[in-house]
Amino acid sequence: MTTFAHRFAGKAAIVTGAAQGIGRDVALRLVREGARVVMVDRSELVDEVRRDAGDAAIAVTADLETFAGATAAVERARAAFGRVDILVNNVGGTIWAKPFAEYEEAQIEAEVRRSLFPTLWCCRAVLPAMIEAGGGVIVNLSSVATRGVNRVPYAAAKGGVNAITACMAMEYAGHGIRVVGVAPGGTEAPPRRIPRNSTPRTPQEDAWMQQVVDQTTASSLMHRYGTTAEQAAAILFLASDEASYITGVTLPVAGGDLG
Numbered sequence: 001m002t003t004f005a006h007r008f009a010g011k012a013a014i015v016t017g018a019a020q021g022i023g024r025d026v027a028l029r030l031v032r033e034g035a036r037v038v039m040v041d042r043s044e045l046v047d048e049v050r051r052d053a054g055d056a057a058i059a060v061t062a063d064l065e066t067f068a069g070a071t072a073a074v075e076r077a078r079a080a081f082g083r084v085d086i087l088v089n090n091v092g093g094t095i096w097a098k099p100f101a102e103y104e105e106a107q108i109e110a111e112v113r114r115s116l117f118p119t120l121w122c123c124r125a126v127l128p129a130m131i132e133a134g135g136g137v138i139v140n141l142s143s144v145a146t147r148g149v150n151r152v153p154y155a156a157a158k159g160g161v162n163a164i165t166a167c168m169a170m171e172y173a174g175h176g177i178r179v180v181g182v183a184p185g186g187t188e189a190p191p192r193r194i195p196r197n198s199t200p201r202t203p204q205e206d207a208w209m210q211q212v213v214d215q216t217t218a219s220s221l222m223h224r225y226g227t228t229a230e231q232a233a234a235i236l237f238l239a240s241d242e243a244s245y246i247t248g249v250t251l252p253v254a255g256g257d258l259g
Helices: 021-032 046-056 067-081 105-115 117-133 152-175 203-219 228-239
Strands: 012-016 036-041 057-061 086-089 136-141 177-184 250-253
Touching (some): 012 067, 012 117, 021 036, 021 046, 021 086, 021 228, 036 046, 036 067, 046 057, 057 067, 086 117, 105 117, 117 136, 117 152, 117 177, 136 152, 136 228, 152 177, 177 228, 228 250
Parallel strands (some): 012 036, 036 057, 086 136, 136 177
């Protein structure tokens, strides 16, 4: 993917979920394109990503399922760089994949905590800094899985992310704050070094996950998964000044699957 060396020169960004996958690609590419970046994750693996980025980045370990964790991450960004111009809310992801009738109560709550609250808390935590500065950009990661199989609690959480994006864009446009979203489709990424679900899948759970894969590729006009680089390219465009007249929308990045 093409990079633009100075596209984010002078900007300070926060990227959540920066230790692995899409978040890692976004954080490193922001650095390559001139930004100073706060890389946030609950895993200490984020320190390795920070080392790859060099002196333009700092790493913060925080639990973003709590408002205290989100607030601490924003405060570290302001202390380090004096401002927050860009927030990329990347934390989230399916923990289990199975028909809704098979979910336990605690699993439903865990899916919503994982894929809704980090975005909600981080948006709330960063708003005072952006209002004070007179502007900023928030990019929320949703999912086209809001129309899909075997992930109803995750889909509900990402539907909430879509609503956050639309409502915040309406409320804060007058403060110079753009709020946009991307809805990734199926995305190939290196195996997770820390899985979302530490319990090995059963053969039945493997079969349910295969249904997700089959439905995802069938729904995409390109009939393939995307790459983390393709997702990062869309996220960085929306975060950049090139997208200055775009707000309140969520862009599907899913090979033609509109979710």
